[in-house]
Amino acid sequence: MRIGVLGTGNMADALATHWARAGHQVTVGGRDPHKAERLAQRIGGTVKAAGLRAAAEAGQVVLGALPYGAGEDVVRNLRPALEGKALIDCSNPVGPGFRLQTHGGPSAAQQLATAAPGAHVVKAFNLCHENVWRMQPPVFDGRPLAVPVCGDDEKALAQVHELVRDVGCAPLAGGGLEQAGLLEATAALFITLWVGERADVQAIAPPLAYAAGPIQQ
Numbered sequence: 001m002r003i004g005v006l007g008t009g010n011m012a013d014a015l016a017t018h019w020a021r022a023g024h025q026v027t028v029g030g031r032d033p034h035k036a037e038r039l040a041q042r043i044g045g046t047v048k049a050a051g052l053r054a055a056a057e058a059g060q061v062v063l064g065a066l067p068y069g070a071g072e073d074v075v076r077n078l079r080p081a082l083e084g085k086a087l088i089d090c091s092n093p094v095g096p097g098f099r100l101q102t103h104g105g106p107s108a109a110q111q112l113a114t115a116a117p118g119a120h121v122v123k124a125f126n127l128c129h130e131n132v133w134r135m136q137p138p139v140f141d142g143r144p145l146a147v148p149v150c151g152d153d154e155k156a157l158a159q160v161h162e163l164v165r166d167v168g169c170a171p172l173a174g175g176g177l178e179q180a181g182l183l184e185a186t187a188a189l190f191i192t193l194w195v196g197e198r199a200d201v202q203a204i205a206p207p208l209a210y211a212a213g214p215i216q217q
Contacts (some may be wrong), residue, residue: 001025001159004059006052006074008035011090012065013043014133015125015167021046022166029055057083061088061159062119068093068101068108070124075117083118086156088163090125093184098192100185107181108151122151122160123180126187137168148183 001024005012008030020026020043022192028043029052031035040049048058056062056078064071068091075082089109093101102108109123124147125133132138138145147164149171151157161171174183209215 001162001165002058002060003163004029004055004057004062005065006030006041006055006062006071007065008032009065009067010130011133012063013039014130015063015065015090015163015216016044016047017134018167019049020135023100024166025058027055027058029053052122053078053081056085056116059085061086061156061163063088063090065114066091067091071108071114072111073189074090075112075119079116079118082116082201085119085123086151086153086159087116087119087121088113088125088160089121089180091110092126092191093190094188098188098196100188102181103185107177107184109177109180111179119186120151120153120156122149122156123177123183124149124160124164126183127190133167135168139168145169148172150174150177150179150183152176174188 003019003024003026005016005028016026016028027048027050028036028040029050036049040047062082062085064087071091089112091108093108095101104121109121113121147169149160162169190201193201
């Protein structure tokens, strides 16, 4: 698969590294060509460096590894290059005090979909720190990390599910793009518990067998 990466930060680095090792053709794009070139060289293999537009044009799937607030303007300017393609949004609109910055309005993913209406936006990879995505693979107690994926286009979802598996994780259907706000709110809650309370968020949910209440004997 050809993958365009918008951004040269930690998430771009972590995910693009997995995908390049899985044999995908990755093009890293950034505003600063020197940063894009350094990242491409660090990942190695066949990874190419380019500008943002060239990276978007090169990919069958495009990762928007951009901070909340910057991504909307970037994809708006790249609309023709994103037409008909899966656009992965891994951002979290979380600000001071770990509060959501969307203020009850459209999710970050929905804002990207509005900015680039011809793209098939998919929300994924937003629930973990970039260092978790650097793990090879992210497996805990023998169980691969599950990655919720939200989107409306079946082909785009299938492509992103493949890329989730290439990171060593298990894709989990999270519903349509209207559910993306729930993923972003979950990230805000998790960050609050992890950072503010030093709590293990895995402890807040019972095993699946108990999801509907105690097992009846």
